[in-house]
Amino acid sequence: MSPAPTLRPVDNFVVTFLVDNCIEWMTKLPPGFKHELPQHLIDQNPPKDPITGVPVLDFENYCCGAHGFSALIETQINGSKRHLTLFDTGPDSRSIARNASVMQVPVNEIDSVILSHWHCDHTGGLLSFLKMRGTEPSPCVVDVHPDRPYARGIATAPTFENIIGQLAADPTFEQIEEAGGKVDIHPEGHSIADGTVWVSGEIPRVTSFEGGLPGGMRWINQEGKGGWVHEPHIMDERYAAIDVLGKGLVIFSACSHAGIVNVMKDAIQTFSRPVYMVIGGLHLAGTELTPRIPPTVNFLSKQLRPAPMYILPMHCSGFQAKVALEAEFGEGCVPAGVGMRVQVDGDREGDKRLTPPVFTT
Template identity: 55%
Template sequence: MIPLTPVNSLTINILVDNCIEWMTKLPPGFSHEIRQQLGDTPPIGEETGVPIVDLEHYCCGAHGFSALITTEVEGQGSQTILFDTGPDSKTIIRNIEALKVPVHSIERVVISHWHADHTGGLLSFLDYRGSRTSNSPDMPISIDLHPDRPVARGIAPPPSYDNVIGRLPADPTFGAIEKSLTRERTADVRGRIELHSEGHVIANKTAYVSGLIPRVSDFEGGLLGSVRWTETADGAWKWIAEEHILDERYVAVDVIGKGLILFSACSHAGICNVVRDAVENFKRPIHMIVGGLHLAGPELASRIPKTVQFLTESLRPAPVYVLPMHCSGFAVKIALEHALGEGCVPAGVGTKIVVQGDALAETKIFEPSIL
């Protein structure tokens, strides 16, 4: 068994997502950004004497994903992980400042996979954090990456999937990341890169970063139209099909009395395959799924009924909450809401989730099954 330590509490802050959602009713433990902002120290209107909804300094949405994950074990303190960094150099910094994130507390960045909508903010985040911890050499940070970084990835849209219409922006290079981890002038190192292709535990063993996600489901066919710029045996370079993004990884946290919280930033492997792997590894029920399900677009519509059926009928017990974000698409949100009701949560950037463990409920947890 993987030595994953159950946590007493888990706090999630969504730093980057495509959507902003302030209005919809949320379950207990969830809060919108506007509630957090108005409950903190907002500016006060001189004329009215009431707090101002200071939209100039609120979060903004972007096509990407980033989540701040803080685990806490009684008697051991807390550990904070940044899971992905969004698509660009500006969004994550704006949102960190809007939510007043204490960046010095972030001890590790985990990049789910090499796609620019998940890696684009990494260098700017490291520079931002470094500028605010310059007098704290005892606050190093680890950058957890898959070693198989592509030179370039591109998009070949349907129906033929053979005409490459564009490439994604380049992911940060290992050299650029190392440079951002070194203080200018003094060359003091304020962090390190860790390369992992296998599953491993982090954050004082309170979180698990997966290795290769087994492709088991017969209907989850990867990222249609994905291509990779690759050198062939004769030294030429060309685009080759790469539907299975094999460097993709998920993160799992086990909350006492609740079960697993799974973070799947894009689910190119298929969210059902992610869930299967987690259940096989940990023999624990799935309490919550957070992140992209990559079911947007008409070419993926046929996967939606089978995905919903798996999550809500084949998996026993079904997840209490599913937060379909980023690349999930509107159609699967409707389908999941129909199946799960309020268990399908309309989360977005700025949403905060607190999952409290329950030692008494732990005695009632039983091993999940997949029909």
């Protein structure tokens, strides 16, 4: 019998987005959200032009976007040790290295990396990051699902028989160890970062409208022969959750192949806590996934009570989903992007007033 899930509520939560498809500098943000630009111009105290006396916008040393996702999560309980956890690493060796450097991330203080699932737009920067981080003061733990495929590919609609491309290979366990990481294999849900970050196990698929990745393909070997098979469900995908005192759960779903409603239902059933913020790819882009947008938005805005305070649709969410979410949530739908920083302060007294979430019909 598995032990009961444990997730320690935190007093301080901060996330910095290190890789995302989008860069967003101009939109008005809610309290606690900060664009990349003021972090460079104010927080980092950059040198000023000797003649004008004004800081220069140094685009050579600002973040760049890429098709992938990576978020640096900071958690802390009541002034105790701060924990830094990296959720995914983006698609390539360059974007994570550049963006972590320009955001002045203390990479040697990152204790753990969570790989949400085995797709290279989430794992491609891992080896680069590990080499940049080094093994001091101790090797970085790399939290992975055991079911690493040899290869994955993408097939096109409407028949999903024509495979248009194979994704680049995910790092092997041996490569991770050689780069200085310590592989930590988990098919089950568990907590890390001194209990302040929850990493889910396989996500139950309970909704009728969230059918995974229609064009997902996997290479397998059977009886000595290799071949492609349909794999829409991507069962190695996992989400992460943080519980902020007085606010509720912050959920990271890097790609939502399971469906973000399935993700949230599992998190709520696991912890019986309201959802404060939903972050990451909602995987609603593309014509074949458009029919999923209305029931997804309806669940988030009307069926879940209380509804989330903030939705940050990133990476693979798609333009139409963002428009639909903004129509329901207004400024609660935040156009997040690479370089943005979000800080949420806990409220111990306010935590007593939180009510368990319910699903309505």
